[in-house]
Amino acid sequence: MKVLVIGAGAIGGFYGALLAKQGADVSVVCRSNYQQVKQAGLTIDSHCLGQWNFKPTQVLQHVADYQGTADYILLCTKVVPELDRVKLIKNAVKPETSIVFIQNGVEIEQELLATFPENEIVSGLAFICSNRITANTISHLAYGRLTLGNVPGSVSSKTQELANTFNQSGIKCQTTEDIIKARWQKCVWNAPFNPLSVLSDGLFTLDILTSQEAYVRKIMQEVVKIAAATNHPLAPDIIDINVSSTYAMPPYKTSMLLDFEAGRPMETEAILGNAVRAGLRENVPCPYLESIYAMMQLKVLEPLTTASASRHT
Amino acid sequence: MKVLVIGAGAIGGFYGALLAKQGADVSVVCRSNYQQVKQAGLTIDSHCLGQWNFKPTQVLQHVADYQGTADYILLCTKVVPELDRVKLIKNAVKPETSIVFIQNGVEIEQELLATFPENEIVSGLAFICSNRITANTISHLAYGRLTLGNVPGSVSSKTQELANTFNQSGIKCQTTEDIIKARWQKCVWNAPFNPLSVLSDGLFTLDILTSQEAYVRKIMQEVVKIAAATNHPLAPDIIDINVSSTYAMPPYKTSMLLDFEAGRPMETEAILGNAVRAGLRENVPCPYLESIYAMMQLKVLEPLTTASASRHT
Numbered sequence: 001m002k003v004l005v006i007g008a009g010a011i012g013g014f015y016g017a018l019l020a021k022q023g024a025d026v027s028v029v030c031r032s033n034y035q036q037v038k039q040a041g042l043t044i045d046s047h048c049l050g051q052w053n054f055k056p057t058q059v060l061q062h063v064a065d066y067q068g069t070a071d072y073i074l075l076c077t078k079v080v081p082e083l084d085r086v087k088l089i090k091n092a093v094k095p096e097t098s099i100v101f102i103q104n105g106v107e108i109e110q111e112l113l114a115t116f117p118e119n120e121i122v123s124g125l126a127f128i129c130s131n132r133i134t135a136n137t138i139s140h141l142a143y144g145r146l147t148l149g150n151v152p153g154s155v156s157s158k159t160q161e162l163a164n165t166f167n168q169s170g171i172k173c174q175t176t177e178d179i180i181k182a183r184w185q186k187c188v189w190n191a192p193f194n195p196l197s198v199l200s201d202g203l204f205t206l207d208i209l210t211s212q213e214a215y216v217r218k219i220m221q222e223v224v225k226i227a228a229a230t231n232h233p234l235a236p237d238i239i240d241i242n243v244s245s246t247y248a249m250p251p252y253k254t255s256m257l258l259d260f261e262a263g264r265p266m267e268t269e270a271i272l273g274n275a276v277r278a279g280l281r282e283n284v285p286c287p288y289l290e291s292i293y294a295m296m297q298l299k300v301l302e303p304l305t306t307a308s309a310s311r312h313t
Numbered sequence: 314m315k316v317l318v319i320g321a322g323a324i325g326g327f328y329g330a331l332l333a334k335q336g337a338d339v340s341v342v343c344r345s346n347y348q349q350v351k352q353a354g355l356t357i358d359s360h361c362l363g364q365w366n367f368k369p370t371q372v373l374q375h376v377a378d379y380q381g382t383a384d385y386i387l388l389c390t391k392v393v394p395e396l397d398r399v400k401l402i403k404n405a406v407k408p409e410t411s412i413v414f415i416q417n418g419v420e421i422e423q424e425l426l427a428t429f430p431e432n433e434i435v436s437g438l439a440f441i442c443s444n445r446i447t448a449n450t451i452s453h454l455a456y457g458r459l460t461l462g463n464v465p466g467s468v469s470s471k472t473q474e475l476a477n478t479f480n481q482s483g484i485k486c487q488t489t490e491d492i493i494k495a496r497w498q499k500c501v502w503n504a505p506f507n508p509l510s511v512l513s514d515g516l517f518t519l520d521i522l523t524s525q526e527a528y529v530r531k532i533m534q535e536v537v538k539i540a541a542a543t544n545h546p547l548a549p550d551i552i553d554i555n556v557s558s559t560y561a562m563p564p565y566k567t568s569m570l571l572d573f574e575a576g577r578p579m580e581t582e583a584i585l586g587n588a589v590r591a592g593l594r595e596n597v598p599c600p601y602l603e604s605i606y607a608m609m610q611l612k613v614l615e616p617l618t619t620a621s622a623s624r625h626t
Contacts, residue, residue, distance in 0.1 A: 196608070196611060199512060199608050199611065199612070200608070200611035200612055200614065201612065202616075203611060203614060203616055204616060206617070207614060207616050207617055208611060210617065211610060211611060211614050212607045212610065212611060215603065215604070215607040218600070218603075287531070287600035287601050287604070288600055288603075288604055290528065290531075290601075291528070291600070291601055291604035291605065292604065294525050294528040295509070295512050295513070295604075295605075295608065297524060297525065298509060298512065298513035298516060298521060298524060298525060299512070299513055299514065301513065301516060301520060301524050303515075303516055303517060303520045304519070304520055304523065
């Protein structure tokens with residue numbers, strides 16, 4: 001099994017290292033940490049799987065330098081306007097390559113389906129707490145579960161094989177015939193908690209929920225309605241389950257908040273913008289989502305004007 | 314004309330000084346700046362009326378110490394849960410006292426009407442840019458217009474007399490039989506721009522409008538609908554007028570943003586909370602207002618929890 005990982009960060013580095021542990025031939029394309037990974041590989045420090053070193057077969061700066069044909073490309077970057085997902089993988093895609101993206105957001109399939117109509121496209125979701133703590137050390141703190149499914153909805157034997165390998169490596173990987181639905185499901189949680197943690201200047205999930213549960217539920221309800229309108233109805237109790245499990249889990253600092261605090265681009269478009277656009281397209285009113293989306297845009301806006309004086313209004 | 318001003322800040326100090334200039338007997342209750350005002354009075358530095366010193370007849374720390382009977386009490390504090398408006402004035406209210414509040418917000422009449430059913434209650438709105446720049450210096454930067462009206466809707470001869478005195482002092486003061494409507498009118502502008510300037514971490518009005526005009530209009534539209542439901546319909550072009558005049562005016566830093574930056578309480582309840590509660594009461598859906606209101610509450614929430622580790626979601 002030949003695998004090329006794009007984005008050797010907390011997600012791609014971890015999942016690539018798991019496949020390598022199972023004997024796969026895994027190469028990586030690195031951005032900022034190329035030198036360190038080239039020299040010493042990646043060290044994974046996992047709460048449940050122990051510590052090990054992952055030496056990629058090829059460590060590359062440019063995807064075009066990849067030698068051979070990848071059975072799977074694992075695209076594991078964030079989904080932000082600053083990164084062109086097609087460009088990131090294009091030069092390594094061969095007819096037999098499955099394109100697997102383990103990324104956040106809803107309705108992020110289309111550009112890959114349109115650009116690579118002959119390839120297997122596999123959509124993946126990671127439920128994981130992991131951080132890159134040095135240039136080439138990844139700390140796996142909790143969870144790790146993966147969900148994979150081909151788009152349009154099915155599970156190919158090649159996808160099943162990849163899932164089996166992940167399962168053998170010690171993390172859970174399920175497959176689904178409706179990965180689009182699974183994305184909407186995850187969005188039910190992401191749409192309120194990720195942006196509200198940023199807009200509140202750093203509140204943890206439990207504070208947001210304790211203070212504004214009714215409001216959080218209204219945001220979730222809109223995601224549920226949009227998912228249904230796109231023919232991916234979610235379970236009737238999904239909101240109750242998300243609320244009660246968030247009360248039960250330790251106070252979370254969301255990934256969007258971590259990005260905001262570090263001054264990195266946030267996945268606002270992939271999570272909120274795409275949800276709002278789907279709502280508009282499907283004629284599902286979504287004023288709560290629209291409001292958060294607008295405020296997230298204002299939050300990162302660079303002022304064009306300056307006031308000559310402070311004024312009362 | 315005997316006048317007692319409660320809150321000798323940028324608003325109360327300025328309007329009190331105007332009445333004193335016209336020969337009224339004006340006293341003030343001060344909080345933080347008692348010593349300085351007692352000693353040297355208040356200096357007004359106005360862009361259009363020049364500079365002058367205002368020596369109040371009585372400078373008081375406690376309203377109960379007021380000697381005599383005020384014809385008018387001018388209540389000019391912010392409207393925030395931290396300040397009990399009834400308590401602030403109660404000990405100086407006599408049967409012949411008109412209670413005039415020059416304050417922001419909607420539906421802020423009730424507690425005064427209920428507590429002082431025998432008194433004239435006069436609701437006032439100031440359209441002014443003024444700042445207290447030292448303990449006893451007020452800089453009047455722009456505008457200054459007042460609108461006054463009795464509640465319930467009428468204009469008493471005593472209110473008209475007060476308006477005449479303001480007009481003679483050099484600022485415009487109009488009276489209206491529907492001051493409640495005037496409050497909703499002002500709320501059309503305040504509801505979007507005040508909180509969005511805070512939630513965006515300091516954007517000026519022009520940036521907010523340029524980036525999110527459609528969103529701003531949706532917020533305004535909800536205020537218009539709630540006003541209509543409370544039997545105070547606004548002019549059909551009020552939103553267009555607010556939008557175009559905001560494009561035309563210099564970039565504004567809102568009063569709520571100034572309060573936020575200074576760590577002072579904000580008028581979130583008076584402007585947003587009361588509008589949302591009116592919407593609920595009148596069965597007018599207002600998801601955009603609800604969203605901003607919820608986010609303003611999150612913005613100032615002190616976290617109850619701390620995360621043991623940063624986590625991805």
